[in-house]
Amino acid sequence: MSSAVGAAPPRHAATPSPSDPVHRRRSYRLGRWDIKYSPYLYVAPFFVLFGIFGLFPVLYTVWVSLFEYDLLSDTKEFVGMENYRVVLGDAQFWNAAYNTVGMFVVSTVPQLIVALMIANLLNRQMRARTLLRMGIVIPNITSVAAVGIIFALIFADRYGLVNWVLGTVGIDPIAWRDNRYASWFAIATMVDWRWTGYNALIYLGAMQAIPKDLYESAALDGASTWRQFWKITVPLIRPTILFTIIISTIGGLQLFTEPLMYGYGLIRGGASNEFQTLAMYIYERTFTGNFEYGSGAAMSWLLFLMIIVFALINFALVRRSVKGEKK
Amino acid sequence: MSSPPPRRRRAPGARLWEASPLTYLALILGSVLSIFPIVWSFIIASRDNGAVYEMPPTPGGELFNNIDRMLANEDAAFVYGLVNSVVVSSVVTISVIFFSTLAGFAFAKLKFRGSNALLLLIILTMMVPTQLGIIPLYLMMVEFGWTGTLQAVIVPFLVQGFGVFMMRQYAMSAISDELIEAARLDGCSTWRVYWNVVLPALRPAAAVLGLLIFMQTWNEFLWPFVVLTPDTPTVQYSLKILSSGPYQTDYVALFAGTALATLPLLVVFIIFGRQIIGGIMEGAVKS
Numbered sequence: 117m118s119s120a121v122g123a124a125p126p127r128h129a130a131t132p133s134p135s136d137p138v139h140r141r142r143s144y145r146l147g148r149w150d151i152k153y154s155p156y157l158y159v160a161p162f163f164v165l166f167g168i169f170g171l172f173p174v175l176y177t178v179w180v181s182l183f184e185y186d187l188l189s190d191t192k193e194f195v196g197m198e199n200y201r202v203v204l205g206d207a208q209f210w211n212a213a214y215n216t217v218g219m220f221v222v223s224t225v226p227q228l229i230v231a232l233m234i235a236n237l238l239n240r241q242m243r244a245r246t247l248l249r250m251g252i253v254i255p256n257i258t259s260v261a262a263v264g265i266i267f268a269l270i271f272a273d274r275y276g277l278v279n280w281v282l283g284t285v286g287i288d289p290i291a292w293r294d295n296r297y298a299s300w301f302a303i304a305t306m307v308d309w310r311w312t313g314y315n316a317l318i319y320l321g322a323m324q325a326i327p328k329d330l331y332e333s334a335a336l337d338g339a340s341t342w343r344q345f346w347k348i349t350v351p352l353i354r355p356t357i358l359f360t361i362i363i364s365t366i367g368g369l370q371l372f373t374e375p376l377m378y379g380y381g382l383i384r385g386g387a388s389n390e391f392q393t394l395a396m397y398i399y400e401r402t403f404t405g406n407f408e409y410g411s412g413a414a415m416s417w418l419l420f421l422m423i424i425v426f427a428l429i430n431f432a433l434v435r436r437s438v439k440g441e442k443k
Numbered sequence: 444m445s446s447p448p449p450r451r452r453r454a455p456g457a458r459l460w461e462a463s464p465l466t467y468l469a470l471i472l473g474s475v476l477s478i479f480p481i482v483w484s485f486i487i488a489s490r491d492n493g494a495v496y497e498m499p500p501t502p503g504g505e506l507f508n509n510i511d512r513m514l515a516n517e518d519a520a521f522v523y524g525l526v527n528s529v530v531v532s533s534v535v536t537i538s539v540i541f542f543s544t545l546a547g548f549a550f551a552k553l554k555f556r557g558s559n560a561l562l563l564l565i566i567l568t569m570m571v572p573t574q575l576g577i578i579p580l581y582l583m584m585v586e587f588g589w590t591g592t593l594q595a596v597i598v599p600f601l602v603q604g605f606g607v608f609m610m611r612q613y614a615m616s617a618i619s620d621e622l623i624e625a626a627r628l629d630g631c632s633t634w635r636v637y638w639n640v641v642l643p644a645l646r647p648a649a650a651v652l653g654l655l656i657f658m659q660t661w662n663e664f665l666w667p668f669v670v671l672t673p674d675t676p677t678v679q680y681s682l683k684i685l686s687s688g689p690y691q692t693d694y695v696a697l698f699a700g701t702a703l704a705t706l707p708l709l710v711v712f713i714i715f716g717r718q719i720i721g722g723i724m725e726g727a728v729k730s
Contacts, residue, residue, distance in 0.1 A: 261686075403669060413579070419575065
């Protein structure tokens with residue numbers, strides 16, 4: 117700020133001093149404007165960018181699903197609900213839906229239960245705490261594509277590691293790709309390997325917020341650790357359990373990379389689509405061959421409805437069952 | 444005259460919280476199961492192609508040969524993919540940190556009309572599966588002429604609701620209102636408050652957010668696979684090309700590729716493991 121004492125150099129004369137009433141009013145107004153409106157400027161980039169690249173495409177999916185695209189003549193024709201009718205009458209769609217839900221259930225249920233158990237173990241005083249936590253969560257930082265490739269070989273049909281181990285105990289090798297349920301199991305193993313530790317850490321975070329004296333008084337009353345776990349820990353971290361269930365539902369029903377890489381990068385998911393998921397089928401219909409954007413969009417929308425329905429069902433189930441525990 | 448050291452009395456219930464040998468055993472077993480597939484893939488990467496399936500898992504001496512052959516695969520353009528991944532992940536990470544701290548600060552510390560509703564909206568965006576919008580997003584990229592360019596995998600991810608929410612939660616507790624008030628009395632504009640006071644205070648949380656976003660962007664698979672071409676691969680895209688087809692695959696070279704694609708993240712994780720774990724644990728408790 118230029119000093120008001122003495123003769124200011126002429127160049128500074130243009131910059132009014134703070135005591136200048138005109139400037140003061142202006143800077144006051146500027147300051148008020150700053151306080152009142154600048155917060156909107158700070159949150160605006162998020163909403164503008166998310167609006168364009170997040171929300172708009174999701175809504176536009178509905179619109180795209182009402183058209184039949186013809187890339188050869190570069191035209192599209194309004195067909196209304198026709199895409200939905202075709203998709204709902206398509207056996208491969210239902211096959212993919214069945215696989216998706218099946219793999220989701222087979223992977224999520226054990227994943228969250230084991231994660232709870234691990235978190236309970238980690239929630240103690242122990243040596244090498246950080247190291248053990250790192251050991252549990254390390255799969256989560258590896259790339260999904262790499263994991264898919266590695267597990268494809270672990271569950272290889274003829275010479276894979278799992279079949280080798282089974283062989284040493286005298287069990288016949290299992291056809292990990294030709295048998296639908298075997299392939300689900302292999303893919304679920306892959307998903308669980310990647311996410312169990314992550315969920316365990318989330319549970320652990322919630323568990324550490326539980327006051328320890330609750331357990332102490334329960335122990336004085338003679339409650340076993342197992343009882344304490346079910347009667348204190350689980351009910352108190354219910355919000356976190358619900359959170360992980362919603363997140364697993366959203367992620368699990370969109371399964372794509374794991375089954376793709378498990379099937380050696382082929383979008384069909386096994387010779388007779390034994391492990392093709394909805395996300396894979398959407399990709400197959402949309403980005404290979406005929407580029408059926410309309411059907412793809414219709415399926416995306418159905419998948420979204422499925423996610424909402426499953427999230428709500430899970431939400432209701434868990435809320436009720438954990439509430440029941442409290443009685 | 445030496446009095447015996449006072450006997451430390453255990454807090455009541457302390458025994459309850461000490462891990463038993465069985466707990467250690469279970470956790471060590473879990474860690475081994477976690478790490479084994481990664482180690483095993485490194486072992487295969489070091490073997491001769493004829494020995495891929497050989498048991499038991501002992502390493503061979505072909506690692507550098509395999510890496511050479513994998514890098515020589517022109518279709519996969521692995522080095523190019525690595526460079527692209529570094530560029531994409533870095534730009535996305537810096538942008539997400541900047542916009543998340545900015546908006547997080549506004550939501551935590553500034554009063555403005557509608558802020559609660561807007562915050563709720565941000566939380567809801569975390570629930571929308573991006574995959575749902577992938578077809579229109581692709582059509583938009585075609586329209587913009589961005590297919591096959593790195594913008595296509597950068598621009599849609601410049602902001603992420605998760606980051607805004609995380610920074611808001613941290614700013615709520617880490618920055619006192621008095622501090623901001625004091626800066627204002629000193630004549631700071633809101634922007635200067637953000638830049639000189641808030642940003643330094645948010646640095647630890649921003650670092651964790653950055654690590655999580657970097658790893659997530661590095662591992663992104665589906666969208667690059669949709670919108671990029673083999674001419675501009677990311678490292679995951681290169682892996683996909685390396686692995687295509689069950690018959691002609693050069694397995695050991697492929698595993699050299701997975702090892703190289705995973706290695707940068709392993710290094711980051713080993714250095715910043717404590718912070719990453721803290722970030723994962725924090726992120727969920729508060730939501």
